[in-house]
Amino acid sequence: MPKLLTSSQMRAAERAAIESGFVTGLELMERAGRGVVEAVFETWPDLAAGSGRAVVLCGPGNNGGDGFVVARILKEWGWVVDLFLLGDPEKLPADARANYERWCAMGSCHALSDDALDAYAAARSDTVLAVDALFGTGLTRPVAGLPRTMRKFGQWKASQSEGGCPRVVCVDIPSGLCADSGRRLVSEGFAPEDCAASANLTVTFHTAKPGHYLAEGPECCGRVSVVDIGLPALSVEETPDDRPSVLLDPKNLPDLQKSAFDHKYGHGHALILTGDTGKTGAARLAARGALRVGAGLVTLGVPPAALQEVASQVTAVMIEQIEGADGLAIALRDQRLNALCLGPGLGLDRARSLVPVALESGRATVLDADALSAFAEDPASLMAILHENCVLTPHGGEFARLFPDISAKLSVRPKDGPAFSKVDAVREAAGRAGCVVLFKGPDTVIAGPDGQCSIHSAHYDRAAPWLATAGAGDVLAGYLTGLLARGLHPLKAAETAVWLHVECARAFGPGLIAEDLPEQLPGVLKRLQI
Numbered sequence: 001m002p003k004l005l006t007s008s009q010m011r012a013a014e015r016a017a018i019e020s021g022f023v024t025g026l027e028l029m030e031r032a033g034r035g036v037v038e039a040v041f042e043t044w045p046d047l048a049a050g051s052g053r054a055v056v057l058c059g060p061g062n063n064g065g066d067g068f069v070v071a072r073i074l075k076e077w078g079w080v081v082d083l084f085l086l087g088d089p090e091k092l093p094a095d096a097r098a099n100y101e102r103w104c105a106m107g108s109c110h111a112l113s114d115d116a117l118d119a120y121a122a123a124r125s126d127t128v129l130a131v132d133a134l135f136g137t138g139l140t141r142p143v144a145g146l147p148r149t150m151r152k153f154g155q156w157k158a159s160q161s162e163g164g165c166p167r168v169v170c171v172d173i174p175s176g177l178c179a180d181s182g183r184r185l186v187s188e189g190f191a192p193e194d195c196a197a198s199a200n201l202t203v204t205f206h207t208a209k210p211g212h213y214l215a216e217g218p219e220c221c222g223r224v225s226v227v228d229i230g231l232p233a234l235s236v237e238e239t240p241d242d243r244p245s246v247l248l249d250p251k252n253l254p255d256l257q258k259s260a261f262d263h264k265y266g267h268g269h270a271l272i273l274t275g276d277t278g279k280t281g282a283a284r285l286a287a288r289g290a291l292r293v294g295a296g297l298v299t300l301g302v303p304p305a306a307l308q309e310v311a312s313q314v315t316a317v318m319i320e321q322i323e324g325a326d327g328l329a330i331a332l333r334d335q336r337l338n339a340l341c342l343g344p345g346l347g348l349d350r351a352r353s354l355v356p357v358a359l360e361s362g363r364a365t366v367l368d369a370d371a372l373s374a375f376a377e378d379p380a381s382l383m384a385i386l387h388e389n390c391v392l393t394p395h396g397g398e399f400a401r402l403f404p405d406i407s408a409k410l411s412v413r414p415k416d417g418p419a420f421s422k423v424d425a426v427r428e429a430a431g432r433a434g435c436v437v438l439f440k441g442p443d444t445v446i447a448g449p450d451g452q453c454s455i456h457s458a459h460y461d462r463a464a465p466w467l468a469t470a471g472a473g474d475v476l477a478g479y480l481t482g483l484l485a486r487g488l489h490p491l492k493a494a495e496t497a498v499w500l501h502v503e504c505a506r507a508f509g510p511g512l513i514a515e516d517l518p519e520q521l522p523g524v525l526k527r528l529q530i
Contacts, residue, residue, distance in 0.1 A: 001246035001454065004210045007137040007179045007418060009244060013206060017231050025095040028229055029062065032171075032205050033069020033099075035227030037077075039203040040129065040169055043225065047167075051078035052128040055120065055166065057112060057149070058100075059134035059175070060087035065096030066171050067133025068103045074129075075106055082120065082127075084112035086134060086146070114148035121152060127166045130156060132197045136172040137179035137209060140417040142187035147194040150176055154198035157222065170199040174220040178414065179209040181421030182217030182443070186413050196220055205229045210245055210455065214422050214443045218459035245423050245445075245453040248499050254492060256294055256483075256530050264296035268485025269336045272478070273301040273322065273354055275345040275370075280310050282345030282369070282474040285514050287317045289478025290341070292518040293500070295485040301331060303350070324350075328357045339485035343368030343393075344474040356385055364389045364484035368477040369398070376401035383433055388449065390435035391490050393477055399439055403429045423453055436490040438480075440473060444498050448491045456498045464505035471514025476501045478518070500524060 005013065017023050041048035056071040058064035064085065071081045089100050089109070103109065110116060121127075132153060135143060143150060153174075159165040173179045176196030184196040202221040204212065211217045212224045258267065270290045274283035283300055291298045301322035302310045310319055322328050331337070340358050342351060342365065351374035358365055372394050375382035379402045386392075392402070400407035403425075410425045422445045430437040430447040438446045447453040458464045479500055483493035504520035505512055 001249040001252050003207055003244040003246055004213070004455065005207045005244055006210060010137055010206065010209070013231050022232065023230060025062075026098060028231075029065045029095050029099060030069055031229040032066045032227065034073060035205065035229060036066065036070050036131070036169065036171055036203045037073045039225040039227060040201065043201050043223070044167060047129060051080070053080040053082070053124060053126050054129040054131060055082045055084070055124070055127050056131040057117075057134050058083060058085045059136075060091060061136065061138065062093055062096050063133050063136030063138075063171055064092065065099045066136075067131060068096065068099035070131050070133065070171070072099070072103050072106065081107055082110070082124065083107060084110045084116065084120075086112040112146075112149070114146060117149050117152060125164070130166040130168045131171065132168065132175050132199065133171040134175035134197070139173075139176070139178070139185065142185045142195055142415060143176040144187050147187070147190050150197055151194050154193060157198045157200050160200060167201070168197070168199045168222070170197055170202045170221070172202075172204050173209060173211060174199050174202060177211055177217060177220050178417040178419040178421075179211040180418035181414070181424075182211035182214030183414050183419045183421070184216055184220075185417055185419065186415060188415070192216075192413065198222070201225060203227055206231045208247065210421060210423055213247065213455050213457035213459065214445075218443075218457060223460055245455055248454050248456040248495055250499065250528060253496055253499060253528065253530050254488060256486070256496075256525060258294065265336055267294055267296035268338050268482075268487065269297040269299065269334075270295045270339045270341065270481045270485040271299050271301055271320075271331065271337045272341040272344075272481060273328070273346055273350075274303070274306060274310060275347045275350060276303050277306045277309055279345040279347060280306050280313075282471060283341075284310065284313055284317070285471045285474040285518075286341055286344045286478030286481065287314070288515075288518045289475040290482030290485065291316055292521040293479045293482035293486075293497075295339070295482035298482070299337070301328065325353045325357045328354050332357070332361045332363075337363065339364045339366075339481050341366040341368065341477055341481040343371035344477055346370040348374045355382070359385045359387060359390070362387060362389065364490065366391050366393060366477050366481045366484065368393045368473065372398045372402055379403070386433050386435050388435055389490060390433070391438060391480060391484070391494050392433060392435065393438045393440060393473070393480065395440045395473065399425075399429070403432070423447070423455070427451055427453055436494050438494045438498065440476070446491065446494045446498065452491060454495050456495070456502065458502050462502060462506070464502045466508070466510060466512035467502070467505045469513055472501075472505075472517065475514050475517040503528070
């Protein structure tokens with residue numbers, strides 16, 4: 001799966017290549033600038049068909065150096081280019097200074113301020129491209145003193161559907177956005193949206209960065225294009241703190257096809273516990289998901305009062321009466337039950353009674369919804385009984401109840417970078433829990449206790465806004481349980497379930513309700529050929 005390098009890992013890759021003599025800093029800067037122009041023309045072929053007017057905003061570091069290259073190449077292409085520089089050109093790094101001088105031999109350089117950009121925008125309504133090369137992945141502080149400039153990028157981007165405004169491209173990362181966390185670095189006294197640029201296109205180099213996919217990153221980036229600048233692969237020390245996160249990729253999904261020689265028990269038997277009367281729908285959704293994803297058998301464990309309700313709603317899913325802890329212990333004597341799901345619609349009291357028994361069995365177990373909230377008053381008691389075959393699937397509120405101190409760090413609006421990220425949070429939570437944690441959201445993050453971490457961002461070409469519907473999370477829990485029943489490792493099962501969940505939503509589209517998700521799986525699996 002594609003690695004997502006943090007800003008420090010990216011700097012290490014560049015430094016290693018330069019120090020080895022593989023490439024020079026000037027060569028990397030030239031490749032980056034040319035890559036930006038090529039990505040712009042590929043994204044907007046109408047801009048490549050002729051020439052126009054562009055404004056390029058350069059910052060005081062190497063990101064600004066990339067901007068000088070962009071300006072020079074556009075000028076050579078026949079464009080009219082207006083360039084603004086933030087800061088003193090005498091203080092530019094050596095490579096950026098060299099490209100500044102190359103630019104000055106062919107064009108003018110104006111001092112950047114909010115007022116200067118406002119005046120330019122008012123006078124130059126024929127500008128068709130604006131390039132943000134102010135601050136890149138190495139930014140560690142807010143973009144102080146430029147709130148109107150940041151707001152201008154957002155206004156231009158928002159007005160694209162109306163025409164008459166330049167298209168905005170950001171070099172590497174929108175200025176003001178933390179490349180590691182996807183969070184805006186906020187200056188005191190300013191609204192967050194005035195502290196980072198907002199683009200139609202973001203062009204980054206070598207690999208995408210976590211911030212392109214996390215938190216506010218997708219909102220600011222518009223779309224992301226990754227340009228190869230010829231760096232060799234970086235060997236990163238494999239430790240929980242330094243290991244790069246990865247972006248989920250369908251090429252790495254496991255083979256879920258069934259052999260002609262298998263029987264149903266060869267694909268596992270999942271047990272999903274329901275709540276009481278009137279609260280069984282969530283577990284039934286999970287059961288349908290587990291069956292569709294390929295579990296050989298799925299049984300719903302139902303309290304006596306709800307048996308008739310559930311029996312009238314299911315066919316292929318089986319039913320077993322399970323009232324309390326003793327009833328679950330008796331059911332688990334059946335060693336063929338190899339994956340458990342507790343939480344969807346379970347009820348807090350029932351969860352507090354059943355979860356310890358389920359965990360004591362050592363079976364692969366999904367804890368979702370009420371099975372997590374039931375321990376909000378004493379999360380340490382849950383942490384003490386978890387094991388490595390568990391997967392926790394909290395949304396934001398449930399994560400805050402289980403890991404209040406970690407959640408508090410994530411909720412603080414950052415002023416400095418690199419900011420605490422959702423990746424940091426989930427890795428810390430998984431280490432504490434000793435099992436896989438799947439933190440749901442548009443930017444879902446999955447981590448194991450050994451530091452392995454993957455991101456699934458339902459943005460860009462993976463956007464699935466229709467998943468914001470009641471019961472969608474219950475189906476996800478069912479997919480995950482079914483995959484565990486089929487013998488997948490908890491981390492791989494979580495990654496696969498998340499990918500399939502979004503793919504099913506994208507296959508159905510607008511109007512989706514939770515019941516539709518499992519019914520999309522046959523078509524999705526056939527199309528993916530897994």
